[in-house]
Each structure stands twice: as C-alpha cells, then as structure tokens.
Amino acid sequence: MALINPKKREVQVKIVYYGPGRGGKTTNLEYINRKFKKRILNEMVTVKTYGDRTLFFDFLPFDIGEIKGHSIKIQLYTVPGQVKYNATRRLVLRGVDGIVFVADSMDLRREMNIRSLQNLKENLESFNKNIFNIPLVMQYNKRDLSDEGIPILSVETLEKDLNSRLKAPCFSASAIRGDNVAATMKKVIALTVTSLRKKLE
Amino acid sequence: MEFTIDFTKEQIESIEEILQKELIDMGVQSVILMDLAGNVIVNLDSGETDHDVFSLAALAAGNYGAVSAMANIIGEQEFSLLFHKGEEESIHFSKVADDLLLLTIFNKNVSLGFLRLKVAEAVKRIKNVI
Numbered sequence: 043m044a045l046i047n048p049k050k051r052e053v054q055v056k057i058v059y060y061g062p063g064r065g066g067k068t069t070n071l072e073y074i075n076r077k078f079k080k081r082i083l084n085e086m087v088t089v090k091t092y093g094d095r096t097l098f099f100d101f102l103p104f105d106i107g108e109i110k111g112h113s114i115k116i117q118l119y120t121v122p123g124q125v126k127y128n129a130t131r132r133l134v135l136r137g138v139d140g141i142v143f144v145a146d147s148m149d150l151r152r153e154m155n156i157r158s159l160q161n162l163k164e165n166l167e168s169f170n171k172n173i174f175n176i177p178l179v180m181q182y183n184k185r186d187l188s189d190e191g192i193p194i195l196s197v198e199t200l201e202k203d204l205n206s207r208l209k210a211p212c213f214s215a216s217a218i219r220g221d222n223v224a225a226t227m228k229k230v231i232a233l234t235v236t237s238l239r240k241k242l243e
Numbered sequence: 244m245e246f247t248i249d250f251t252k253e254q255i256e257s258i259e260e261i262l263q264k265e266l267i268d269m270g271v272q273s274v275i276l277m278d279l280a281g282n283v284i285v286n287l288d289s290g291e292t293d294h295d296v297f298s299l300a301a302l303a304a305g306n307y308g309a310v311s312a313m314a315n316i317i318g319e320q321e322f323s324l325l326f327h328k329g330e331e332e333s334i335h336f337s338k339v340a341d342d343l344l345l346l347t348i349f350n351k352n353v354s355l356g357f358l359r360l361k362v363a364e365a366v367k368r369i370k371n372v373i
Contacts, residue, residue: 054283130305
C-alpha cells in the first residue's frame with residue numbers, strides 16, 4: 043500500500059516491473075532513467091549478478107509533482123525474472139501499488155510469459171492481493187525484433203495468452219529503442235494514482 | 244500478508260521527537276524509520292550527511308527480507324542483531340514492529356553497545372506511540 047505521510051504531505055508509490063527473465067524490465071528502467079534524467083535526483087540502484095542479470099532488483103525513484111496537495115514520489119522497481127529467484131521476487135512485490143507486466147514478444151518465449159504471469163498471480167495472492175484488482179499494464183516488448191527477421195508473436199496471440207481475462211491496458215513496445223516505454227509508465231502511474239485518490243481526499 | 248500503515252501527523256511528530264532525542268542528539272548521523280516495502284516513514288539526520296535515503300530504504304528492505312529468509316532456512320525466526328560495520332560509518336537495523344524497521348547510521352565516535360542501548364530505548368518508546 044502506498045505510504046502517505048500527512049506531515050510532509052507526501053505519498054510514496056511503489057510500481058513493480060514484472061515478467062520473464064531477459065524480457066526487458068531493466069531496459070525499461072534504464073530508458074526512463076536516461077529520458078527523464080532531469081527529474082531524477084538520485085542514481086538508479088541495481089543489484090546484478092556477474093552475468094549482468096538482475097539478481098535482486100533495480101530501483102529508480104522520481105517525483106511527479108503534486109496531486110491534491112500531496113507531492114507524489116514514484117518508486118519503480120524491477121524483479122529478477124529467472125524462475126529460480128522467486129523468493130526475491132516476492133520480497134520486491136511487498137507493498138506493491140501498481141504493476142507493469144513486461145512480456146517478451148519472441149516466439150520462443152510464449153510459454154515463459156504465461157508461466158511468469160501465473161507466478162505473478164500466485165505471488166500476489168500470498169500478499170492477499172488479487173491480480174484482477176491491482177492497477178496493471180501489459181507491455182508487449184521487443185516488437186523491434188521483427189525488423190531483424192526474428193519470429194515474434196502477434197499482438198493478438200499475446201492478448202489471447204495473457205490479457206483475455208485481465209483486460210489490462212496494453213502497449214506494443216521496444217524498450218531498447220524507447221518505443222512506448224514512457225507511455226507504459228505514464229499509464230501505470232495514472233492507474234495507480236487514480237486508485238489512491240480516494241485515500242488522499 | 245499485506246499491511247497498511249497509516250500514521251497521523253501527531254504520531255509522526257512524536258516519533259521524530261523520540262528519534263531526535265534518543266539517537267540524533269547522542270551523536271548518531273542519520274536515522275530512517277521505514278516499512279518493509281521500502282517506504283521511508285521518518286528520516287532525521289544530524290546535518291552532516293546527505294545520503295540517498297530512498298535508495299537506502301529500498302535496499303535495506305530487500306536486505307532485511309533476505310536475511311530473514313536465511314534465518315528461516317537454518318531454523319531461526321530471525322536474527323536479533325543486524326549490523327554492517329564500515330571503516331568510517333556503520334549501519335544498524337532494528338525491527339520496531341512486524342513491518343517496521345529502524346535504520347541507524349553512525350560513525351566510529353559512537354560505540355555499538357551504546358547505540359544498541361539507545362535504539363532499544365527508542366524502539367520501546369515508538370511502540371507506545373504506534
């Protein structure tokens with residue numbers, strides 16, 4: 043749950059980028075870090091393995107201004123995507139307010155996407171949260187790969203596999219090029235902040 | 244397990260007063276009261292430091308969770324002393340309540356024993372406020 047400090051009139055909102063390993067969660071945050079450098083006061087924190095994979099999480103905090111007299115501090119996190127790091131994923135999900143599910147459009151990763159989304163659902167349940175109620179945005183990443191002739195899943199297939207019941211807002215994106223990275227982030231912030239509005243009144 | 248911690252303005256002021264008196268006035272550099280989601284609830288410092296407290300809190304929450312999981316693996320509920328010692332500055336972690344953590348950053352002018360005593364006192368007083 044977002045933390046509201048009534049003395050400083052400040053709200054801290056936690057948004058987690060979830061999805062299968064090597065799907066581009068960290069790349070999303072790296073792009074945001076470059077693109078919005080002026081608004082980001084602190085360095086992005088990453089806890090990586092030697093192989094440059096996210097071991098624990100990436101963390102990027104920034105301010106988005108005021109809503110109803112409260113300054114809003116957004117904290118973006120990623121989780122490690124690899125299956126074996128579930129304990130760490132659960133730690134990062136603690137207190138989450140909004141989620142971006144970064145799906146990998148590569149043909150080969152179809153099964154991985156489905157399993158990761160199922161894993162998200164289960165981990166949320168362990169915190170008594172329902173995937174259908176939490177602010178969630180779908181991002182179909184790596185759309186650029188089709189330009190290189192690499193087989194990718196159609197958006198329709200991804201929608202059917204992942205979003206037929208959730209019906210979350212979705213974006214086709216290329217995190218490496220920056221396509222729709224900001225749009226995804228803006229959408230999840232908007233959904234999350236809207237869900238908090240009642241609490242701020 | 245999910246939790247919501249809502250503090251009133253008065254509670255935050257009382258906690259700030261406790262932390263100022265028990266820890267900052269005793270020579271501690273910086274204190275952060277945070278939840279295990281990594282949110283900063285109260286942050287005070289002596290004016291000599293300029294740490295990135297939000298990143299610190301995010302990492303501390305993860306670190307605390309990881310250490311607790313390690314404790315469970317070897318059959319412990321938790322480790323009662325969590326402390327990282329640096330050459331100049333050190334960090335001490337103390338659990339205040341189920342989801343609240345007190346992070347204390349201090350330098351070599353403050354002894355660990357004395358700090359633990361003062362932290363225990365502060366934690367006791369904070370528990371009366373929340």
